[in-house]
Amino acid sequence: DAKTTQPPSMDCAEGRAANLPCNHSTISGNEYVYWYRQIHSQGPQYIIHGLKNNETNEMASLIITEDRKSSTLILPHATLRDTAVYYCIVRPYTGANSKLTFGKGITLSVRP
Amino acid sequence: DAGVTQSPTHLIKTRGQHVTLRCSPISGHKSVSWYQQVLGQGPQFIFQYYEKEERGRGNFPDRFSARQFPNYSSELNVNALLLGDSALYLCASSLGDSGANVLTFGAGSRLTVL
Numbered sequence: 217d218a219k220t221t222q223p224p225s226m227d228c229a230e231g232r233a234a235n236l237p238c239n240h241s242t243i244s245g246n247e248y249v250y251w252y253r254q255i256h257s258q259g260p261q262y263i264i265h266g267l268k269n270n271e272t273n274e275m276a277s278l279i280i281t282e283d284r285k286s287s288t289l290i291l292p293h294a295t296l297r298d299t300a301v302y303y304c305i306v307r308p309y310t311g312a313n314s315k316l317t318f319g320k321g322i323t324l325s326v327r328p
Numbered sequence: 329d330a331g332v333t334q335s336p337t338h339l340i341k342t343r344g345q346h347v348t349l350r351c352s353p354i355s356g357h358k359s360v361s362w363y364q365q366v367l368g369q370g371p372q373f374i375f376q377y378y379e380k381e382e383r384g385r386g387n388f389p390d391r392f393s394a395r396q397f398p399n400y401s402s403e404l405n406v407n408a409l410l411l412g413d414s415a416l417y418l419c420a421s422s423l424g425d426s427g428a429n430v431l432t433f434g435a436g437s438r439l440t441v442l
Contacts, residue, residue, distance in 0.1 A: 248427055259332075259418050259433035260371065303370060309427035315361065315384055316420075316431060318370030 219243065220304045220319055227325040234291040236322055238304030241285045248307050249280060250316065251289050253300040260303065260318075263289065267309070294326045330354070332421050332434035340440045341409050349404045349437045353421030359383075360402040361431060362394055363418040371418055377402055378425035406439075414441045 221239040228234040240249065248267050252260040264271055264278045266287075271278045277290040291298055301321040307314060333352045341347050353360050359378040363371035376384040377396035391407045400421075406413055416436040422429035 257416075259420075259435050262430050262432065265430070301370075307427040314422075314425055314427040314429065315373040315376060315386070316363075316371070317373065318363075321370055 219306045219317065222302075222304055222319065222322040224320065225323040225325065227327055228294050230296060230326050230328050231293055234294040234298065234324055234326070236289040236291075236302050236304075236324065237286065238288070239286045240304070240306050243284050243306050244308070246308055246310055248309050249278065249284075249287050250305040250307050251276070251278065251302060252305065252316070252318075253298075253302045254321070255297075255300045263302075265307075294324075296326050296328065298324065299326045300324060332419055332432055334417075334419050334434040334437050336437055337435065338438045338440075340442060342442050343409055343411060345409050345441075347406050347409060347439060349406075349417050349419075349439075351402045351404070351419030351421075351434060353400050353402070353419075354432055357421035357423055357432075358400055359422045359425045359429065360396055360400065361420045361422075362402070362404045363420065363433075364388075365416040365418060365436070366412075366414070374404070376425065383425050409441045411441050414439060 250265040251263040254260045280287045303321040361376040362374040365371040373386040375394040380396045396402045418436045420431040420433045
């Protein structure tokens with residue numbers, strides 16, 4: 217079972233920041249927070265991951281609360297091509313079974 | 329550099345048949361995982377292989393099997409196909425098998441069972 221909770225959908229205007237929330241209140245100390253997205257009929261695309269600290273890359277920023285029970289993915293300047301299903305996933309960093317457990321994700325619609 | 333490649337991209341089978349799906353990982357990646365995604369749901373974990381050994385298995389029947397070859401490519405086999413096996417089958421590769429390794433997914437093989 218997925219260990220994260222995300223709203224089913226949200227939208228934002230093109231050029232604006234998109235802030236996608238995720239709750240993971242039962243996260244363990246040895247679990248990363250991962251974000252993937254999936255554009256219709258394509259394979260999931262890795263966005264970013266983090267353990268405790270905030271992370272930023274060329275695609276997005278990941279803000280993790282101090283208690284690690286929630287996080288926010290920020291797309292700083294959303295474009296129409298960012299319309300996709302975004303999955304927030306918690307994943308153990310130790311152990312041989314490092315599967316990704318996908319939930320239903322959040323559908324982000326970017327409007328012109 | 330080539331990403332994760334999967335073949336075939338689309339295929340149609342009838343109930344009771346057998347199917348083999350193939351995956352070539354990114355060069356240098358030693359771990360391959362398989363996921364099933366039915367319409368409207370997130371991907372579900374089927375298998376993980378690392379260095380040719382099975383490292384994890386999801387909640388799928390024994391009709392599903394997989395293997396990894398010495399060149400780290402992988403096959404997913406499904407026997408006695410059911411209508412419910414219709415799905416997008418995704419392969420992902422990573423350098424290692426721990427959670428610190430990012431999984432890179434292929435475009436998938438779309439299986440339709442009639």
